[in-house]
Structures are given as structure tokens and as C-alpha cells.
Amino acid sequence: MRTKSSKKNKINVVTLGCSKNLYDSEVLMGQLKANDKQVVHEDEKEDGNIVVINTCGFIGKAKEESVDAILHHVNRKEAGEIDKVFVTGCLSERYKPDLEKEISEVDQYFGTHDLPQLLKALEADYKHELVGERLTTTPKHYAYLKISEGCDRPCSFCAIPLMRGGHVSKPIEELTKEAENLAAEGVRELILIAQDLTYYGLDIYKRRALADLLRELAKVEGIKWIRLHYAYPTGFPLDVLDVMREEPKVCNYIDIPLQHVNSELLKSMRRGTDSEKTIRLMNKFREEVPDMAIRTTLIVGYPGETREQFEELKEFVKHTRFDRMGCFAYSHEENTHAYNLVDDVPEDDKEKRVAELMELQGQISFEMNQEKVGKTFDCIFDRKEGKYFIGRTEFDSPDVDNNVIVDGSKHYIQIGHFVKIRITEATDFDLYGEPV
8 A cells, every 4th residue: 555755745747748838837837836836847856746747649659658657657656656646738638538537546637728727736826917927947048938829720630729729829918028028037049839820810910910929029138039930831921031031030940840742632631732832932931031941840651642642742852952850650640630531551651751751851951061061150059968068050949950069178168158150060960060
């Protein structure tokens, strides 16, 4: 029989999934801190007696990781190492009845919109006045800024609207205030995130207002870089390119998940676009902002994808030469529109196609990085690993893109500072350099 732990109440928040989940965890932690609760994020010592797991429910592998995390902490509870386990986030929103039945040892499950109820279970009050205030977990010099919640897009493969609900934009004034608070705490880089950046403003301003938001955020003193993540291609507001070109603080960088280029598959995916429009948009990006780094994400093995359609995607990648690219094998998700289709591409073929595309991208990335050798870039440095300082150019986002690596045995660099670095060597996904 387990015995109650003798540890003082300390809440350990564990985050799985994307940066939007991380943002939600930071808001939760900010609320707990305002209630004078002792709270930590992903404590390696695991010495807290209460664990809150913020789960991901996007695709199969992410769901497995979330379930494994729940089981790990439930086992710790049964062993008497901790007292309580609470589960929140997308997996809990999507599968709450099943989880309550299958893993009943969890004290309570909460959905993505249940923050007040979760706080009550943690013996804390929801403080409405904490607009935009949170306990950041990223390095002090950069932070994510979630500009909207939910999504109104009908993509056939995606379960996010089931878990996050419809699109709700935050007012520009609220986001500007949040940015000012972050800048006052030492943040120099804002990474704008949402399920769909390009839809921003349609619900509250009746027009796409991302460009207006960028201009206001650029006025915030102390912020040097503003980066765009997760822009949807259909209906992309082209005035954003004007701001990117004219405003030095807005990085020449965009993350725009295209998913595929074959018109038949894009129609089945319910993306609202086709091959011609997709190619035209990429050409527009290159014309308007020639120095822009374009990151995209692609899906292979979608129901019905033929070898010929996959080859069309490969040719598109070869021609477009994305600066950064991620690739996923299609995951057959229940309650999505595509779940009605036959998941007919074998798993082995899906994984082979992922490997083929990433090998192609590796070669493109290597060639593009070689062109950077001898050039000088403004870089921000995030951390030190061993004897090496690890930084990024404006064309790279944390965790997902290239690193700029400087030998710490020869040079000293202050973490969180911008430094001009001359690139001396390059591999497919890393740049090596020295301070100018």
C-alpha cells in the first residue's frame, strides 16, 4: 500500500508538444506563482509532490509520448513518490472519457479551456487581472507570444479544432502590453505563434490584421527581433511582406506549413488552394523579400498519395529550395474528415518517403549553408554546450533550425546578446564562426 509522501507542496509542470502548449504551461505557472504556490517546470530532480502534465494529442507519436508520461507519473504516485497527478492539454481535451476509464489513477483530467478549474484543483484562484503575465521557461532573451487561440480551418487531417476550438484573436492592445512586459524582463526576441497567424484579426477587426499587429509590436522598446511561426498559405495577407521588408525588427523569416503541392491531394486535404497558387505564393515571397528564409512542413503518405504525386512533391522541394523544412508521415486521426478515407499507404513507405525528402532537404541546406561561408551575420546566443557557444541568425528559430557554433575556448560570448559572427565553416544544418 502506498503511503502519502512527506514532501512540502511543490507543483512540477511537465509540458509535451508544441510551443503553444509551452505558452499555456507558462500562463498556468504564472497564475500559480501569483497564488504564492511553489512551482517548477520539468524539474529534473522530480522532487515536487504534485505533477501537472500538459499533454499533446496531435498525431500518433505525440499521443504515445503523452500517455507514456502520464503512466510514468502515475507509477510514481503508486510508489508513494508523489501525492497527486493532474492531466491537462490537448490529449485530455480529446480523449477525457477514455483516459478517465483507462488511467483512473490520475486525480483529475482537464481540457484546453479549463484553466480556472485546474487552478481550483491546485487550491489556487484564477486571477483575471494577470493579462499576458506568465512565468517564462525559455531563455531570458526570447519568448513566445501567442496571438490567437483555436482554428477555423477545415483541414481534413487535423484534429486541432476538436481540441482547441474556433479561432479567437487577442486584441492588439493586449498583445502590445504583453510584449512590453516581456521586454521589461529582458526579452529581445518575440516569436509569434498561433494555430494560424494569417487569420489573425478577422474575428475582432473583420479583416486580416497581422501587418497592423507587427507594426505595433515593432514600436516596443527593447525588442530587436520579431519572428513569425505557423502562417497558413490560403488567404495569406501580402501586406505582411511589406512590413517584413520595411521594418528591421521583423525577421526575414516565416514558418508556413504547406503540407503538399499536388492539387488533387490539396483538395482532399481541404487546404483551399492548389499547386499553381502554392507555387505562385512562394515566388511572391522570393520576389518581395529576396532574403527571406522560408520554413515549411510537409505531409507524406496521405491517403491515396501515389508515387507520382510524391515525386511531384520532391520536384517542388528541389525547385523551391526551402531554407528549412520538416516532414511528417501521415497519421490517421479519428474524428477528422480524412479518417473516412482509406489509410492505404503502408507505414514503411511513409517512413521511406520522409527519409527521401529529408535527405533531399539536407543536400539543399548544405548547399545554401556553403553560400554563407565568409559572410557576417548578426547572431543571438542562446546557451553554452560544453566548450561551445550556440547561437542563431535571424533566419533561424530556436530548437528547430540551424545553429551557429563558436568555440568557447577561443572566444567569449555573453548569452542573450547579439554578436556579429563571420561564418568560417558550414555543414548541412550547422554554421561555425567567430566574432568579428
